[in-house]
Amino acid sequence: MGTVPEDLTRVPDLSSTGGLHTEEMVLNVGPQHPATHGVLRVLVSVDGERIVRAEPVIGYMHRGHEKLVEQRDFRQITNLLSRMDWLSGINNEIPASLAVERMLELEVPRRAQYLRVILAELNRITNHLMFTGSFGLELGATTPVMYAFRERELIQEALELVTGGRMHFGFIRPGGLKEDVPRGFVELARRGVRQLVAKIPDYENLLMGNEIFKQRTVGVGRLDPALALDHGVSGPILRACGIPYDIRKVDPYLVYDEFEFDTPLGAQGDSFDRFWVLVQEMKESARIVEQALDGLPEGSHIGAVPKRLTLPKGQIYCHAENPLGELGYYLVSDGGNKPYRLKIRTPSFSNISVAAHMLRGAFVPDMIAILGSMFFVVGDIDR
């Protein structure tokens, strides 16, 4: 007869786990995982299916944009910046041009300003449609993404007609635009937004009206407004918490103050509200596009810009409402034709910083519902 091993004689304290002793397991979600929108890596410690700790590990996709732009002149940098958040190139390009224009005190023709607004809002719609579809996909509903792409296509066509590109546009120049819009653009853009507005009730019924969708999202991943502000969260995620922070309203740039549009606000700050805000914002963008198309002034697409763009010595911070939140460029110039330093504040980077708090205590399936409603682009996190 041997002796009884000590482990077997000891009665573990099982009161906290409902009588079951369970081991924690470290789950490495990503960088290759279908729900991480590319290559976000999240280190998750799970107890069964409940998340004990979750830590987004960023940097897998770092491409050094901030350093690369130091080697390029002010016209070239827009093409690089367009590639950070690959879903909303136009919106990335605009604040960079704004920074140059403000430092040089360049006059931008009104037609160019209007067209910038139109392009930016169309791009916002394509971005939002992408997330509308992919969020359904992550919850297991495979059909909404196909619907979203159907509506996206017309608007993509309009953007393609103008810029020649479907993702990386490189169309905004300091002082205005690369070219004027071609014939047929106004009609195509109008058709695109009208079709979208007509189809939005479909999304609302298919997803937000679905009992299962509500069960998966209402009260899931609730974000406290104070916590959100501490982490610099912005965009639809912040507005879903009920904070009316929209740079188009609080610090109007371009000609946004000439248009009538609302800022949809959530109340709970949960996944459902974030998704709801996203869908409502598409309607507001469509309103802006319609107004801008109606009032599109005649004139030149670009102002008087010197051939050689040299910025005076100095610095400027310029921010704009990217579809995902606040995009800011802090531009330092040493008097040359290239930026001395460009610090980029991307919305996804700040937004994902709050994920660790939101994921704690959630279930593994909730993790997908939470990450899916954080609306991030990995290229925008790592840049």
Next chain:
Amino acid sequence: MVTTLHHILANSIVLLALKLGILLLLLPATLVVGYVELKVMAHMQHRLGPMYAGAYHGWAQTLADGLKFIQKEDIMAAATDRTVFSMVPYITMLGAALTFVVIPFSRHGVIANLDIGLFYALAVSSISVIGVLAAGWASANKYSLMGGLRAAAQLIAYELPLVLAAAAVAMQAGSLSLVSIAEAQRYVPFALWAQPLGFLIFLAAATAEVSRTPFDMPVAEAEIITGAFTEYSAMKFAFGLFAAEYIAMIGMSALAATLFLGGYVPLLPQLRFVPGPVWFLIKTGLLIFLLIWIRWTFPRLREDQLQKFAWKVLIPLSLVNIFVTGALKLAHWT
């Protein structure tokens, strides 16, 4: 005409061929259902779906997919439990296919008309879960383990309402033999009369049994990447996951069609000239279409929400259903 067809179907050689054919036809049937699913899904999603393979509306797409799977390299990770890992496709396929032994395609077109056919069908349909659990464990992958455990947890949730809904049918028909149950529904299917609630409960539980949306948590690709079958590749993947899933789906639809829609029994006495197997295929096909429709419409639930749904809604409802069925039987109302 009617009598000749029935005579032909009663002929022993024809019957033997039919019985063998049922099992031999299971694999081609999965290809057909797979193709139908691709097409139905595509049209629901504003697409055309496969259009090229086989030249006519992509009819050979699933066949081409199957051939592709045969050509693929069979990859097994170093830490895999190879024996168990390789056994899994057999188990999942077997569990799914065994149901067909007792399902009547016509009055005599049944491989074995067991007296306890219903009991048998429900028992063997749960075998596949052992395969999924084994796959989750043998894969040496954390996602697979989660998938396997989810499948096991799901079994506990849906198995009871499934059995209880079927029990009410057995009470109603007064038999456990599937042929007698079908015969008891001559011209009035149970889904329309006496067991509509049981039909809905059975459909919900059957959806969970075959792990399809909204109850596809064991294979949720956005969460745990096809769960227990993450590590599977080539033919093991094709058989262990696809073929098993489609056979199980056909099997559960056939079972539900027999239990609640009368299986091979014509819906109207005037339509008796249509042979039994045709009725059976129509009814099964309708239910398969329903499952496909649901799958491409709904998001997926969470595992704990399924448990809640099963224990707090489905089981009490099926108990009520049994009680009402018994009371009505006693009162000779049905």
